[in-house]
Amino acid sequence: MHLAYxxxxxxxxxxxxxxxxxxxxxxxxxxxxxxxMLNAVNLNLVAFDVWLRDTLHSGQALTLFTIAIxxxxxxxxxxxxxxxxxxxxxxxxxxxxxxxxxxxxxTLPDTxxxxxxxxxxxxxxxxxxxxxxxxxxxxxxxx
Amino acid sequence: MLYxxxxxxxxxxxxxxGFLSPSGVEIAFxxxxxxxxxxxxxxxxxxxxxxxALWLVVALGGLxxxxxxxxxxxxxxVQVLIYVGSIVVLLLFGLMLTRAPIGRSPDxxxxxxxxxxxxxxxxxxxxxxxxxxxxxTTWIDLxxxxxxxxxxxxxxxxxxxxxxxxxxxxxxxxxxVGAIVLSRKRDTDTDTGTATDAGTDTPPRPAPTGTxxxxxxxGKGEKR
Numbered sequence: 001m002h003l004a005y006x007x008x009x010x011x012x013x014x015x016x017x018x019x020x021x022x023x024x025x026x027x028x029x030x031x032x033x034x035x036x037m038l039n040a041v042n043l044n045l046v047a048f049d050v051w052l053r054d055t056l057h058s059g060q061a062l063t064l065f066t067i068a069i070x071x072x073x074x075x076x077x078x079x080x081x082x083x084x085x086x087x088x089x090x091x092x093x094x095x096x097x098x099x100x101x102x103x104x105x106x107t108l109p110d111t112x113x114x115x116x117x118x119x120x121x122x123x124x125x126x127x128x129x130x131x132x133x134x135x136x137x138x139x140x141x142x143x
Numbered sequence: 144m145l146y147x148x149x150x151x152x153x154x155x156x157x158x159x160x161g162f163l164s165p166s167g168v169e170i171a172f173x174x175x176x177x178x179x180x181x182x183x184x185x186x187x188x189x190x191x192x193x194x195x196a197l198w199l200v201v202a203l204g205g206l207x208x209x210x211x212x213x214x215x216x217x218x219x220x221v222q223v224l225i226y227v228g229s230i231v232v233l234l235l236f237g238l239m240l241t242r243a244p245i246g247r248s249p250d251x252x253x254x255x256x257x258x259x260x261x262x263x264x265x266x267x268x269x270x271x272x273x274x275x276x277x278x279x280t281t282w283i284d285l286x287x288x289x290x291x292x293x294x295x296x297x298x299x300x301x302x303x304x305x306x307x308x309x310x311x312x313x314x315x316x317x318x319x320v321g322a323i324v325l326s327r328k329r330d331t332d333t334d335t336g337t338a339t340d341a342g343t344d345t346p347p348r349p350a351p352t353g354t355x356x357x358x359x360x361x362g363k364g365e366k367r
Contacts, residue, residue, distance in 0.1 A: 001168050001169050001172060001212075001213075001282065001283045001285055002169060002278075002281075002282055002283070003278040003281040003282065003283050004274065004275050004278050004279065004281075005169060005172050005173065005176065006172070006209065006213065006283075007274040007275075007278055008271055008274055008275060009172075009176040009179070009180065009209070011267065011270035011271050011274055012180055012267055012271065013179070013180065013183055013202075013206075014266075014270070015263045015264070015266050015267035015270065016180070016183045016184055016186075016187055016263070017183070017187070018259075018262065018263050018266060019187055019259050019260060019262075019263035020186070020187030022253075022255070022256075022258070022259030022262060022263070023187070023252050023253055023255070023256035023259035023260070024187065024251065024252065024253065025250060025251060025252060025253045026192060026241075026243070026248075026251060028192070028234060028237045028238050028241065028243070029187075029192065029195055029251065031234065031237075032186060032187075032195060032196065032199050032234060033186075033187055035199065035203075035226070035230060036183050036186065036187070036199070036202065039202075039203060039206050039226070042206070042218075042222075043206060043209060043210075046210055046213050046215045046218060046291070047213055047283065049215070049290065049291075050213050050214060050215065050283055050285070050290045050291070051281065051283045051284075053284075053290065056299060056303050056304075057290070057291075057295070057296075057299040057303075060215055060217075060218055060290070060291050060296065060299070061299060061300060061303070061304045061307070063215075063218050064218065064221060064296075064300070065307060065308075065311055067218075067221055067222065067225050067226070068225075068311050068314075068315060069311070069314070070225075070226075070230065071225055071229065071230060071315070071318075072314060072315055072317075072318030072319075073318075074230050074233055074234070075233065075318055075319070075322040076318055076321055076322055076325070078233055078234070078236070078237040078322075079321070079322040079325035079326050080325060081237060081241065082237065082240055082241065082325075082326065083325050083326075085240070085241045091241045092250070093253075094253055094254075
């Protein structure tokens with residue numbers, strides 16, 4: 001088999017995943033695109049392992065490790081997305097701009113007021129204040 | 144290894160016609176690759192979120208077939224088991240737990256999708272050009288003993304890669320614990336929500352965690 005077939009397919013899959021990561025708005029769809037990128041890397045690893053006939057089979061071993069790490073990553077990522085959804089009520093990446101350094105930072109106190117007013121009923125504020133130092137409380141107040 | 148490899152190749156040839164003839168393998172690889180690529184493109188462009196997860200199954204299954212065509216048999220079944228079996232199910236659970244809209248959602252794509260398309264096309268052109276230019280005259284020799292049968296995989300995994308394998312199990316354990324801790328946050332939220340309803344914010348929360356005996360809620364101690 002020509003080596004260009006799996007290599008080109010892996011490159012195209014990687015770019016499709018790249019497009020998905022950049023263009024998608026839902027966090028879970030971004031995770032799916034990350035899975036596509038990881039699979040492209042896996043295909044490259046397997047193809048080059050079969051091509052080189054490595055005695056240690058590094059490519060296939062690394063593929064297995066990548067699959068396991070992808071499983072761990074998707075578990076942690078989904079847990080984070082669910083926690084964010086519970087706190088914010090959305091999983092849109094474009095709306096999670098609390099740490100963004102933009103010109104809108106000057107208008108943040110107003111949004112902070114409305115945020116705390118809006119979410120105090122849902123009692124989400126105590127869940128995010130695991131740290132008890134004044135610094136985190138201050139950071140919380142500014143978000 | 145040499146003893147069992149020829150039957151494995153033969154059985155794989157039975158599953159996929161033309162397995163031992165290079166042109167047949169190439170044709171099969173090309174067709175399955177087109178299906179995989181199309182499914183991947185639909186996955187990242189469809190506006191129905193659940194359909195994206197289901198098209199991801201097609202893409203990952205197509206990749207498993209590609210692994211089979213590359214004689215990496217064990218990895219193909221691991222791919223089917225872990226990706227199609229668990230990761231897509233996890234993604235579907237995540238979609239449903241975040242109340243993803245069933246049907247079309249017009250805001251599935253961000254506003255900068257044209258920039259993303261440009262970046263993706265540019266990187267695709269560059270990568271394909273470089274890869275084709277570099278590997279124009281290289282051929283994979285798929286004949287001979289299978290490179291990734293279960294026996295071979297077990298041999299190299301537990302002979303040469305034991306230490307990374309065990310380290311990976313520790314990492315999986317850490318990920319498991321982390322996912323459970325992150326997912327149990329809702330219980331603490333509701334607990335502290337009811338506990339700190341009268342009080343405004345943080346001070347009541349760390350008090351029971353620092354000294355567990357101060358409050359007699361059983362849920363607190365169970366959660367530690």
